[in-house]
Structures are given as structure tokens and as C-alpha cells.
Amino acid sequence: MSEHPRSCISDGEEEPDDCQNDYPICDNYADIRKNLLYEFDVVTKEKTSSGTSGRECVKVYLRARPFSSEELEANEDQQCVERESRTTVLMKAPKESFAFKNSTRAGGEISHRFSFTNVFSEDTTQKEFFDETTLPLVTDFINGQNCLVFTYGVANSGKTYTIQGTPKDGGILPRSLDVLFNSIAGKSYERMNLKPRFCTDIIRLTDDEEQKENNFKSALLSSLNKENVSRVADDTTINVDTQGPVKFSVWVSFAEIYNETIFDLLEPYPTGIGKKRTALRLGDDSNGNPYIKGLREIYVSNADEAYKILKIGQNNQRIASTKLNQCSSRSHCIFNIKALRVVDDAHVARVSSIKVLRVVDVDDPHVARVSRLSFVDLAGSERYSKTQSKGDRLKEAGNINTSLMTLGKCLEYLRYNQKNSNQPLIIPFRESKLTRLFQGFFCGKGRAALIVNVNMCASMFDETFHVMKFSAIAKKVAATPCSKPARPSVPWIKGALYTSVPCDDTLTNVDEDIEEESQLVGLVKVLQEQLIEEKRKMQTLEIKIREEVCKEMAEQLVSIEDAYSPRVKMEVNTVEEKSDCRIEPLTQLVKKSRKRARIERAEDDDEEWVPSMFLHAEQTKVWEQQRLVGVLNAQIAELRHEIKQLKENKQDKVATSEAVLELQAHFNPANEEAAELKQMLEEAGEAFSEKEAEISKLKAALDEQEACIKKQMRSRR
Numbered sequence: 001m002s003e004h005p006r007s008c009i010s011d012g013e014e015e016p017d018d019c020q021n022d023y024p025i026c027d028n029y030a031d032i033r034k035n036l037l038y039e040f041d042v043v044t045k046e047k048t049s050s051g052t053s054g055r056e057c058v059k060v061y062l063r064a065r066p067f068s069s070e071e072l073e074a075n076e077d078q079q080c081v082e083r084e085s086r087t088t089v090l091m092k093a094p095k096e097s098f099a100f101k102n103s104t105r106a107g108g109e110i111s112h113r114f115s116f117t118n119v120f121s122e123d124t125t126q127k128e129f130f131d132e133t134t135l136p137l138v139t140d141f142i143n144g145q146n147c148l149v150f151t152y153g154v155a156n157s158g159k160t161y162t163i164q165g166t167p168k169d170g171g172i173l174p175r176s177l178d179v180l181f182n183s184i185a186g187k188s189y190e191r192m193n194l195k196p197r198f199c200t201d202i203i204r205l206t207d208d209e210e211q212k213e214n215n216f217k218s219a220l221l222s223s224l225n226k227e228n229v230s231r232v233a234d235d236t237t238i239n240v241d242t243q244g245p246v247k248f249s250v251w252v253s254f255a256e257i258y259n260e261t262i263f264d265l266l267e268p269y270p271t272g273i274g275k276k277r278t279a280l281r282l283g284d285d286s287n288g289n290p291y292i293k294g295l296r297e298i299y300v301s302n303a304d305e306a307y308k309i310l311k312i313g314q315n316n317q318r319i320a321s322t323k324l325n326q327c328s329s330r331s332h333c334i335f336n337i338k339a340l341r342v343v344d345d346a347h348v349a350r351v352s353s354i355k356v357l358r359v360v361d362v363d364d365p366h367v368a369r370v371s372r373l374s375f376v377d378l379a380g381s382e383r384y385s386k387t388q389s390k391g392d393r394l395k396e397a398g399n400i401n402t403s404l405m406t407l408g409k410c411l412e413y414l415r416y417n418q419k420n421s422n423q424p425l426i427i428p429f430r431e432s433k434l435t436r437l438f439q440g441f442f443c444g445k446g447r448a449a450l451i452v453n454v455n456m457c458a459s460m461f462d463e464t465f466h467v468m469k470f471s472a473i474a475k476k477v478a479a480t481p482c483s484k485p486a487r488p489s490v491p492w493i494k495g496a497l498y499t500s501v502p503c504d505d506t507l508t509n510v511d512e513d514i515e516e517e518s519q520l521v522g523l524v525k526v527l528q529e530q531l532i533e534e535k536r537k538m539q540t541l542e543i544k545i546r547e548e549v550c551k552e553m554a555e556q557l558v559s560i561e562d563a564y565s566p567r568v569k570m571e572v573n574t575v576e577e578k579s580d581c582r583i584e585p586l587t588q589l590v591k592k593s594r595k596r597a598r599i600e601r602a603e604d605d606d607e608e609w610v611p612s613m614f615l616h617a618e619q620t621k622v623w624e625q626q627r628l629v630g631v632l633n634a635q636i637a638e639l640r641h642e643i644k645q646l647k648e649n650k651q652d653k654v655a656t657s658e659a660v661l662e663l664q665a666h667f668n669p670a671n672e673e674a675a676e677l678k679q680m681l682e683e684a685g686e687a688f689s690e691k692e693a694e695i696s697k698l699k700a701a702l703d704e705q706e707a708c709i710k711k712q713m714r715s716r717r
Contacts (some may be wrong), residue, residue: 060475065158066122074455133173141373146446154455154463161579167231177303178234189247199289254313258331265313333377406432
């Protein structure tokens with residue numbers, strides 16, 4: 001392992017393959033030792049806690065938003081939500097609500113009672129709410145526990161205010177940052193060379209990489225320097241002296257889930273036309289824990305830096321105006337804090353959203369544990385009839401309601417499995433990115449708290465009632481912790497706390513891992529060769545099939561040509577015969593008319609003389625008739641030329657077959673060409689008929705002229 005430029009540390013698991021380029025925490029195998037005291041201490045604590053707590057249900061807190069002046073004027077305060085005690089709430093359906101109408105028709109109850117871990121009235125301050133709900137989770141987080149806080153409620157119910165608050169009166173997130181840094185004051189690890197990675201891994205950065213992290217942080221914070229970020233900080237402190245001589249390193253990240261797509265809110269928003277933010281994906285680490293791939297994590301040294309990063313992420317968040325809320329969140333926001341704690345001779349780490357790093361030896365630090373604190377601001381569920389959303393807003397509302405429905409389905413299935421352990425259902429965590437990302441908290445891998453924000457307006461009763469039913473299911477879900485098998489206590493080991501234990505391990509596990517890795521590499525190579533061979537076979541088969549198809553197409557085209565060629569030849573012969581038959585009588589008629597004219601002229605010469613003017617007129621008429629005959633002969637020549645072209649078309653069969661072969665993929669062009677030839681023959685026949693009609697007209701005119709001339713000749717005689 002010392003040959004690799006970089007190494008990863010995980011929580012007692014094997015080193016993943018993609019960590020080969022990380023810097024080593026250990027210089028050689030001889031330095032690898034297992035802190036048995038730490039392991040026994042953890043088991044002892046787990047054994048003690050399991051006896052007292054066992055299965056812990058998800059804590060659900062209710063907070064009511066006070067009425068605004070506009071809502072009071074609209075008579076929204078109809079005592080629909082009434083706080084009966086510190087843990088129970090009574091809901092009374094107003095007459096205009098669907099719940100009231102359905103209950104009246106079905107004869108059911110109009111009022112419903114719901115219980116919570118704690119119910120906070122509308123006059124509860126931010127400080128009081130934080131101390132009761134989130135401060136215990138922050139304490140567990142600093143002590144090394146993974147924790148999750150998420151808010152749920154309808155649109156415009158005060159979820160974002162509960163988490164973020166205002167600069168003068170901060171919400172649970174800014175106050176958690178204040179408590180964290182107040183508690184670790186003087187114990188912060190100032191360097192950035194130890195950075196969390198994936199979900200439960202840590203890497204050591206080089207000096208250049210550490211400088212890049214510092215430069216990115218400075219550039220990110222400088223983008224908010226022009227804005228006023230002054231605020232009132234919380235002064236609560238938690239005692240961490242019992243954790244020994246440790247230092248803490250805190251890292252934060254900020255993401256959103258918009259339309260089931262994950263984006264990094266700390267990534268600068270693209271300014272170019274057509275440019276979009278980079279979409280991130282979910283992945284699983286070597287332990288099967290889900291995490292967001294490519295999510296930027298920033299080191300923070302104090303609460304003000306973390307608050308600035310929170311404000312930067314808020315500026316990049318998706319918000320829009322609806323009928324219910326002028327600044328409605330259109331995405332689920334996730335703010336993660338990961339804390340790395342480092343002690344001597346510890347070579348494992350657990351990572352969480354807020355990362356705190358404990359360090360004893362600054363020159364050679366070792367990460368002992370990583371804990372995470374996640375704040376999730378869920379987008380509010382809404383109805384189209386209330387928000388009047390259209391276009392993108394309607395699509396966003398649909399995705400928000402779908403993800404919240406999936407969350408409710410997961411909680412419902414968890415509750416069912418607790419009651420029916422013999423026939424458990426498959427929990428659909430993977431149907432939504434939100435549920436997949438935090439599925440570990442619902443399966444005992446950390447503590448979770450749900451803050452339900454309600455809008456007590458009478459017009460929002462049906463939506464609030466649905467939220468109450470969701471919270472009732474969530475409160476009954478018990479997170480069963482995954483405990484390790486208990487080991488017998490060994491109190492004598494305390495005396496050997498700092499005794500140097502020689503490493504007698506022969507690295508059998510490492511050899512087995514290397515052997516298994518080599519086997520897997522060999523298997524991958526074999527599969528790659530099989531894949532290449534299958535692709536080669538498929539290509540050969542494709543070529544063979546293409547050749548067979550082309551051959552069949554060529555044969556079909558030849559058969560089509562053979563079938564149509566006799567028909568075309570027959571049509572051409574028929575047209576030629578018909579044309580000859582029609583032209584022959586006309587030719588004979590013209591010859592007879594010329595012969596008759598010559599005979600009549602000869603007879604006229606033998607008879608008596610006629611006046612010269614009359615003779616000239618008659619000659620002019622004869623010339624005119626001859627001109628008409630010449631025109632008719634020219635037309636007959638054109639018809640014969642067309643017939644000759646039709647005969648030549650017969651000789652173009654070779655060219656036609658080549659054109660047909662070029663269109664092997666289609667049969668229709670050959671049929672269309674044959675139809676065109678037939679149409680040409682029909683057009684030629686029609687043209688010939690027209691010419692024949694003209695010849696008939698000319699013949700009639702010629703006969704009429706001849707009759708007229710004969711009549712005149714007879715009259716002169």
C-alpha cells in the first residue's frame with residue numbers, strides 16, 4: 001500500500017478499488033494495528049444503551065404558524081387546530097372542507113386527535129424550539145452520532161423559517177452551527193489535508209490539493225463579501241472535554257433535489273446562453289451507504305463561514321411565486337455538516353453530513369470517527385386548485401408531491417414490517433432520490449427527527465389533515481439500531497492503554513484480498529474476451545444475412561423484369577401495328593388524290609382554253625391543297641419518328657435493368673417505371689388518334705375542295 005500515492009480510510013472495511021491514488025495514512029503494513037480498547041469500549045456502550053432504549057421511535061415535533069393579518073381579516077381562524085396538551089392536538093373539520101363533507105356522508109367523526117413528541121404553539125420562540133428539538137441531536141452529533149432533521153408540511157407553513165430563520169432570530173440550522181463551534185472552540189483542526197470522501201471514507205490531500213481547496217473556498221466566500229451577513233449568534237455550549245485531547249475538522253455541503261434531479265447549490269450558476277447546471281447522481285460506497293457523487297464539500301473554521309456558505313446556497317436555490325407563497329421553495333434542500341474526530345492509533349473513520357475531525361498528533365494525524373448532521377427542508381405539498389400553478393410550476397408540484405408520497409409510502413411499509421415481521425414488505429426506498437439518500441436513518445443507522453409545520457387556516461384544513469396523518473405514521477416508526485455482537489468486558493486492558501503491541505498478523509486478510517482481486521481481474525478479462533468474440537460472431541452473422549437479403553432482392557428484381565419485358569414488347573408491337581393500319585389508308589388516299597389531280601389537269605389541257613385569271617386562281621387553290629398535303633405528310637413523318645422512338649425504347653432494356661438494380665431495396669420503382677412506359681404508349685396512342693382526326697378533317701377538306709373544283713369545271717364547260 002505504501003507504493004500508492006493516496007489511500008482511503010473506512011470504518012473497518014476493506015479498501016475500495018477507486019482509492020488507489022490516495023496518500024497513505026499508514027507507511028507500511030507493520031504500522032497497522034487495531035485499537036481493541038476502542039472496539040471494547042464501543043461494545044460496552046452499545047450493550048448498556050440497548051438495555052435501556054432498545055428500539056427508538058422517530059421523534060415528531062409539531063409547530064404551528066401564527067396567522068397573518070390578511071388571514072385574520074379573511075376569517076381563516078376557525079379553531080380548526082387546537083392544542084389540548086403538550087403532546088396532543090385536536091383537529092376539527094370546518095364545514096367548507098372535504099373532510100367535513102365526507103365525514104357527514106359516511107357518518108364518521110368530524111374531529112380527530114393526533115399525538116406528537118412535543119407540540120409547540122404559534123408563540124414559541126426560535127430559541128425555545130431549538131433547545132427542545134435540535135439541541136439533543138447536536139449533542140449526539142458532536143459525540144459521534146449521525147443525525148437527521150427534516151421538516152414537513154404544506155406550502156406556506158413556515159418550514160424554511162424553522163430551519164433557517166432570519167439574521168436576527170436564526171433557525172435551528174444557524175443555531176446548530178453556533179453550538180458546534182462554541183463547543184469545539186480551541187480544538188479546531190486548522191488544516192485541510194484530511195477531507196471526507198464518499199459516505200464513510202477519508203482521504204489525505206497533498207499540499208497542492210490542499211491549496212486548491214483553500215483557493216476554491218476563498219473564491220466562494222468572496223462572492224458574498226459585498227452582502228451584509230451580520231446576525232445574532234447563539235451562545236449555547238456543549239462540554240467536549242470528556243472526549244480527550246482531540247481536534248475537530250468541520251466540512252459542509254449544500255444540495256437540492258429539483259424535479260428528481262440533484263444539483264450542487266455551491267456550484268457557481270452558469271451564465272452563458274443554453275448552459276445548465278451539472279446534474280449529480282447517487283452512488284453507494286463500499287459499505288453500501290448511499291451518497292451524492294461529485295457533491296462539493298467545503299472546510300469551515302467558524303460558524304460565520306458556514307453561515308455565508310448557507311446564504312450562497314440559498315441564492316442558487318430554486319424558488320418561485322405561487323398563489324399561496326410569494327417565495328415558494330420548488331426543491332428539497334439538504335444541508336450537510338460532517339465532523340471528523342481524530343485520535344492516536346485510530347485508522348478508521350465514519351463520515352456524516354457535518355464532518356468533525358479529531359486530531360492528537362498534528363504531524364501524523366489519524367481519523368477516529370466521522371459524524372454527520374443533515375438538515376432537510378422538504379418542499380411543501382400543494383394542490384393545483386389552491387396554487388393555480390401552470391407550466392413549469394405544475395410540473396414541479398407534481399414531482400414534489402410524488403417524492404413526498406414515496407416518503408410516506410416508505411414510512412408506512414416500515415410500520416407494517418414492524419407489526420408483521422414474518423411477512424415483511426419490500427420498502428421502496430429507490431423510487432425517490434430523497435428516500436434512497438436517507439434510508440439508513442430509517443433503518444437504525446442514526447437518529448432522525450421530523451418537524452411538522454402546520455398552517456392553521458381553515459382553507460388549508462384538508463392539506464393539513466393529510467400532513468397530520470403522515471406524521472402519525474412517522475411517529476410510530478421505530479428505528480432499530482444495528483448493534484454488533486457483544487463481547488465480554490476486559491477491564492484489565494485499561495492498564496495496557498499505551499503499551500506497544502507488536503504486530504503478529506501475517507497479513508493473511510490482505511493476501512486473501514489480493515488473491516480475490518486477481519481472480520476478479522482474471523474473470524473480467526475472460527468476460528471481455530467472450531464479449532469481443534460474441535460481437536465478432538454477431539458482425540459475421542449480420543454480414544451473412546445482408547448478403548442473403550441482397551441476393552434475394554436481386555433475384556426478385558430479375559424475375560420482375562422477366563415478367564414485364566414480354567408485356568412491354570407486346571404493347572410496342574400492338575401500337576406499331578395499329579399505327580401502320582391507320583396510316584396506310586391515309587397514304588393511299590393522298591396518292592389517289594394526287595393522281596386524280598394530274599389526270600384532271602391533263603384533260604383540261606385537251607379541252608378548250610379558259611381565261612388566264614381564272615386559271616391563276618385555280619392554280620393557287622391547287623398549291624394550297626399541296627401545302628396542306630405537305631403538312632399532313634410532315635405530321636405523318638413525326639408519327640413515324642415517335643413510333644421509331646418507341647422501338648428504340650425497346651432496346652433500352654439494359655439501361656432500365658441497371659436502374660432497377662440501383663433500387664434493390666424497393667420494388668415499387670420498377671412497377672412505377674413499367675406503368676410510366678404503359679402511360680407513354682397510351683399517350684402516344686392518344687396523340688396518334690388526334691393526328692388521325694386531323695388527317696380525316698384535312699381529307700374531308702381536300703375532298704370538298706376537289707368536288708368544288710370539279711363542279712366549277714363542269715359549270716364552265
